[in-house]
Amino acid sequence: MDTQAAVKLLASIAQEARLEIFRLLVQAGPNGLPAGAIADTLAIPASTLSFHLKELVHAGLANQQPQGRFIYYAANYQAMNGLMAFLTENCCQGQACTPDTACCNEKEPS
């Protein structure tokens, strides 16, 4: 993963409607949900939802799968995990990075 790829993933969820859609999909599990159910749950007009779903799919954070008349959307957990790994990559110059070292996992000052 490079910076541009990560920006693409981040931008796809850096928007209120899309973040809500994505979290709904994360919570829905691997089977996902049809677009209409997402629209109903989040009260988003169809064309607006379609625009946002396309963004998520293009970024790679969601997958699309037609099933009969419905199109199911599901979160791509691998892409999400890859993104999170990228964000903390080489954290603190590779120095030990545990709760004790006040680094990446630093706790509230006490």
Added chain:
Amino acid sequence: MDTQAAVKLLASIAQEARLEIFRLLVQAGPNGLPAGAIADTLAIPASTLSFHLKELVHAGLANQQPQGRFIYYAANYQAMNGLMAFLTENCCQGQACTPDTACCNEKEPS
């Protein structure tokens, strides 16, 4: 953390220059770097960098600390960790979520 707060954090790194700045800070460790060093390393004009640093600080992903004539910027690891927790919250409706269940941690199909 709510959706709007998460969007604020995500938007602050969903931009190429800012993501590079943030990762540089993550890798620099808790002491951070002065603005000028960031500008030099990433070849970003001062005013542009200042704009982006303000975004990161306002979002809460970076902290600012004056030291003499320099202003040091450091990554806020807690905010980052909080964001990552939010993104996977209630994953798969709370069902078991291990490598075996083809859920959040699902592996490549084999």
Added chain:
DNA sequence: TCTATATTTCCATAAATATAGAAATGATGT
């Protein structure tokens, strides 16, 4: 084929965001 339902594309408009030069502010040492 006709009808109903699901979803997407088209389109125009509105709003938010990024860029960087120039000028202003702030801090330090002399």
Added chain:
DNA sequence: ACATCATTTCTATATTTATGGAAATATAGA
């Protein structure tokens, strides 16, 4: 106080992104 260096604010412009109605497309059952 002055000169110098670090950083920010101001400003204008360019670019990207979001919104949702209306029309188009696709699927399936009667």
